[in-house]
Amino acid sequence: MFSVNINFLRLPGNYLFSTIAGKVNEYKQANPDKSLISLGIGDVTRPLPPAVISALHSAVDEMADASTFKGYAPDGGYAFLREAISKKDYAPKGVDISPDEIFVGDGAKSDSGNIQEIFSPNAKIAVTDPVYPVYVDSNAIAGRVGFFDEIEEKWDNLIYMPCTADNCFAPQLPGDKPDVIYLCFPNNPTGSTIPKSELQEWVDYANTIGALIIYDAAYEAYISSENVAHSIFECEGAKTCAIEIRSFSKNAGFTGTRLGFTVIPKELEYNGVKLRDLWARRQGTKFNGAPYIIQKAGEAVYSDQGQKEVRELVEYYMENARLIRETLDGMGYTVSGGIDAPYIWMKTPEGVDSWGFFDRLLTEANVVGTPGSGFGPSGEGYFRLTAFGTHENTKEALERIKRL
Numbered sequence: 001m002f003s004v005n006i007n008f009l010r011l012p013g014n015y016l017f018s019t020i021a022g023k024v025n026e027y028k029q030a031n032p033d034k035s036l037i038s039l040g041i042g043d044v045t046r047p048l049p050p051a052v053i054s055a056l057h058s059a060v061d062e063m064a065d066a067s068t069f070k071g072y073a074p075d076g077g078y079a080f081l082r083e084a085i086s087k088k089d090y091a092p093k094g095v096d097i098s099p100d101e102i103f104v105g106d107g108a109k110s111d112s113g114n115i116q117e118i119f120s121p122n123a124k125i126a127v128t129d130p131v132y133p134v135y136v137d138s139n140a141i142a143g144r145v146g147f148f149d150e151i152e153e154k155w156d157n158l159i160y161m162p163c164t165a166d167n168c169f170a171p172q173l174p175g176d177k178p179d180v181i182y183l184c185f186p187n188n189p190t191g192s193t194i195p196k197s198e199l200q201e202w203v204d205y206a207n208t209i210g211a212l213i214i215y216d217a218a219y220e221a222y223i224s225s226e227n228v229a230h231s232i233f234e235c236e237g238a239k240t241c242a243i244e245i246r247s248f249s250k251n252a253g254f255t256g257t258r259l260g261f262t263v264i265p266k267e268l269e270y271n272g273v274k275l276r277d278l279w280a281r282r283q284g285t286k287f288n289g290a291p292y293i294i295q296k297a298g299e300a301v302y303s304d305q306g307q308k309e310v311r312e313l314v315e316y317y318m319e320n321a322r323l324i325r326e327t328l329d330g331m332g333y334t335v336s337g338g339i340d341a342p343y344i345w346m347k348t349p350e351g352v353d354s355w356g357f358f359d360r361l362l363t364e365a366n367v368v369g370t371p372g373s374g375f376g377p378s379g380e381g382y383f384r385l386t387a388f389g390t391h392e393n394t395k396e397a398l399e400r401i402k403r404l
């Protein structure tokens, strides 16, 4: 008789952003006259850059002509995009990543959720706390993190690396020995970064204990500090212990267009098995490639015009980040993040927990944010605001928060 994957039943509630969307919709239905401002999910609001739009138009025309029409895309992505990534994202940082170490996919969320399929079922996982929920939920669904303790709000077979104000939201090397370590810098949700020298310590640690680092660099375009690495492969030895995941969503606005990539160096192997080959096998079996027109759009991001337009987008959002940080700080809130990242991590007022603050902001200010506790137990008492709104909505949201 059929039985379900019981690991799904162990998940506490829904995916964080689905829960929030549900609460927001309920409030909207009960209060149709209210105009809500979302600074919740990290979804962009600026249109795609003109260079990208123009590439999309030409690619659509190619699809209309039998002589240029494209069917299935290659599993790992078209060579034109993989070469552009290698030349424009990695070579300028002094990092030699060849096109066949780059796997183009339909976004960093899919890749960061799917990558665990190449781990052993018993792999011991370590995550920062708070953390982007996809890493934990995908391993929970695979049965790798045990049972969820409702009181502690923790999985019993998962290593948590607390990131709190005491350690400037930077994880410390764990006491227990992990097989896989998920790191995300600039960090979602705290907006923190670590200097390259500290990232190097993680690489050295992983190489020493034989662990794998899954490095989520979806927000690298927001780095302005000189001492922060844009790629983990800027660290010596990273090619023997790390996989890097990147996105076109946050830099070039592809949240609705879907494009990302994963880099798995040829040197990365355990017991003679190359992880690159496993991922190629996985993608070959389960993925038919990101659409041609979207990959052409991705290629346009790397043109001179595309790069200039992406920089303008990043500056636009970082102006919001500055405004949110400074305004909240001026109001007496404790804030961090928002310097090398589009997320601002604020402490909730004394005596108000994360979901309490969410409800208050939703009902009294009609502003949507993300409760810190949704990202893990160390997020309790914190709240995340995104800089991805429009300038107008961001200013208006801050005015409303001032009036609370």
Ligand code: MLT
Residues within 6 Å of the ligand: 040, 041, 042, 043, 109, 132, 188
């Ligand atoms: C977030 O708000 O944390 C992100 O938008 C989620 C994502 O990129 O999938």
